[in-house]
Amino acid sequence: MSHALPPAFTDILVVQAHPDDAEHGMAGTVARWTREGRRVHYLLCTSGDKGSADPHARPSDVARQREAEQREAGRRLGLASVQFLGRPDGELEVSLAFRAEVTAVIRAVRPQLVATFDPWRPYQLHPDHRAVGQVTLDAVIAARDPLYYPEQRRDGLEAYRVREVWLWSTDQPDVWIDITDTLELKLHALQAHVSQLGDWTARAERIRERARAVGSRYGVAYAEEFKRLVLLG
Numbered sequence: 651m652s653h654a655l656p657p658a659f660t661d662i663l664v665v666q667a668h669p670d671d672a673e674h675g676m677a678g679t680v681a682r683w684t685r686e687g688r689r690v691h692y693l694l695c696t697s698g699d700k701g702s703a704d705p706h707a708r709p710s711d712v713a714r715q716r717e718a719e720q721r722e723a724g725r726r727l728g729l730a731s732v733q734f735l736g737r738p739d740g741e742l743e744v745s746l747a748f749r750a751e752v753t754a755v756i757r758a759v760r761p762q763l764v765a766t767f768d769p770w771r772p773y774q775l776h777p778d779h780r781a782v783g784q785v786t787l788d789a790v791i792a793a794r795d796p797l798y799y800p801e802q803r804r805d806g807l808e809a810y811r812v813r814e815v816w817l818w819s820t821d822q823p824d825v826w827i828d829i830t831d832t833l834e835l836k837l838h839a840l841q842a843h844v845s846q847l848g849d850w851t852a853r854a855e856r857i858r859e860r861a862r863a864v865g866s867r868y869g870v871a872y873a874e875e876f877k878r879l880v881l882l883g
């Protein structure tokens with residue numbers, strides 16, 4: 651059965667590298683959760699400032715446009731918040747400083763569920779996607795114990811224990827969500843990323859086909875699937 655989150659899961663944090671990553675990875679699921687009245691928050695580690703094919707484009711202009719596109723996609727999905735760390739596109743690395751920033755956001759938002767890339771997916775080429783998945787998991791661990799980044803308490807950020815982590819872009823899925831009712835909204839949210847659309851008709855068909863292939867494994871029209879990690883204790 652399509653996985654139902656407990657009512658106590660009121661806040662969800664989705665951590666991603668670039669504008670449109672989460673729309674591709676899980677917007678059908680996000681739309682279901684916002685329709686259920688849950689608060690879904692997006693954290694963008696970069697603003698996608700290298701996401702242009704124009705060699706004369708100014709990265710700061712690209713970033714500004716893509717932040718606006720991401721906010722519009724968020725509005726269409728009914729997100730509770732969209733925030734940007736502003737790190738340079740293409741330069742994310744697994745570091746303690748980066749981990750501290752994501753830890754602070756987890757402690758501020760206090761989500762029961764965090765979603766991100768599966769950093770262990772074989773042949774994941776994009777370095778930002780690998781780094782975000784790894785750092786987010788490391789931050790989930792750091793967030794729960796007060797002796798990690800104790801200076802964050804000065805900003806009112808107390809230790810916080812996340813209950814579950816869901817990984818998209820995984821080849822080891824063990825949970826799925828029926829997105830038959832929200833696939834069109836996922837596509838509508840993706841269309842907000844005007845600078846990234848390319849051949850939209852072909853792209854939309856690929857996205858639809860992928861969701862159909864996943865759905866066929868579970869007997870529904872369209873689905874998204876995830877690796878689910880349940881944190882004990």
Ligand SMILES: [Zn+2]
Nearest residue numbers: 667668671779
């Ligand atoms: Zn990306």
